[in-house]
Amino acid sequence: GAVVSQHPSWVICKSGTSVKIECRSLDFQATTMFWYRQFPKQSLMLMATSNEGSKATYEQGVEKDKFLINHASLTLSTLTVTSAHPEDSSFYICSARDWVLSTDTQYFGPGTRLTVL
Amino acid sequence: QQQVKQSPQSLIVQKGGISIINCAYENTAFDYFPWYQQFPGKGPALLIAIRPDVSEKKEGRFTISFNKSAKQFSLHIMDSQPGDSATYFCAASRSNTGKLIFGQGTTLQVKP
Numbered sequence: 001g002a003v004v005s006q007h008p009s010w011v012i013c014k015s016g017t018s019v020k021i022e023c024r025s026l027d028f029q030a031t032t033m034f035w036y037r038q039f040p041k042q043s044l045m046l047m048a049t050s051n052e053g054s055k056a057t058y059e060q061g062v063e064k065d066k067f068l069i070n071h072a073s074l075t076l077s078t079l080t081v082t083s084a085h086p087e088d089s090s091f092y093i094c095s096a097r098d099w100v101l102s103t104d105t106q107y108f109g110p111g112t113r114l115t116v117l
Numbered sequence: 118q119q120q121v122k123q124s125p126q127s128l129i130v131q132k133g134g135i136s137i138i139n140c141a142y143e144n145t146a147f148d149y150f151p152w153y154q155q156f157p158g159k160g161p162a163l164l165i166a167i168r169p170d171v172s173e174k175k176e177g178r179f180t181i182s183f184n185k186s187a188k189q190f191s192l193h194i195m196d197s198q199p200g201d202s203a204t205y206f207c208a209a210s211r212s213n214t215g216k217l218i219f220g221q222g223t224t225l226q227v228k229p
Contacts, residue, residue, distance in 0.1 A: 004160075034215070042222075043219045044161065044206065045219075046217065049215070093160050093161070095217075097215055104149045104151075104166065104212055105151075105163065105166070106163070106217060107163070108163075109160050111158070111159065111160045
């Protein structure tokens with residue numbers, strides 16, 4: 001149980017285009033999902049907190065107009081990178097909390113590798 | 118302070134040995150301390166976690182030691198195996214927000 005999926009697993013796009021990444025909790029309901037970004041050989045940096053039915057809250061330094069987050073259901077959150085540029089190339093990882101089983105445990109998705117040409 | 122400091126950056130251990138990774142935090146409001154294992158190109162996987170009301174927690178070959186007064190916690194991997202070779206991250210969060218603050222990571226190599 002407690003599986004989180006992401007789609008796509010990797011994507012290559014041209015500079016200036018937008019890319020949508022989906023994060024799904026497959027066997028549990030996640031009222032809160034988190035989006036992280038990880039550059040090569042670096043740690044995970046929290047980008048934003050996504051709450052079902054409400055606006056996402058962004059960490060300091062993260063452009064909310066560039067990284068659009070939508071959490072329309074208890075099992076799906078999406079991250080859209082708008083007008084992507086090469087510096088947005090990174091590994092994007094989501095996580096979800098299962099409020100029924102635990103208030104603390106976060107389950108991570110497999111990540112999405114974004115390459116912007 | 119939100120920072121979580123992790124050491125060492127890299128670690129080489131012989132098969133069967135003990136791997137020890139340390140973390141220190143500043144924010145005393147943190148009340149949840151997990152350790153994650155990450156393989157290249159994959160998302161992190163939860164190994165073990167502890168809350169500050171417990172000084173030690175063991176699950177299989179993995180043990181967390183927690184020192185609340187020193188604001189430090191560590192991961193011990195007993196009988197390390199080549200399959201344990203991965204990057205390990207400590208993290209800390211406050212339960213009411215769930216926001217995980219990660220350490221810098223430790224790359225572990227277990228030699229056969």
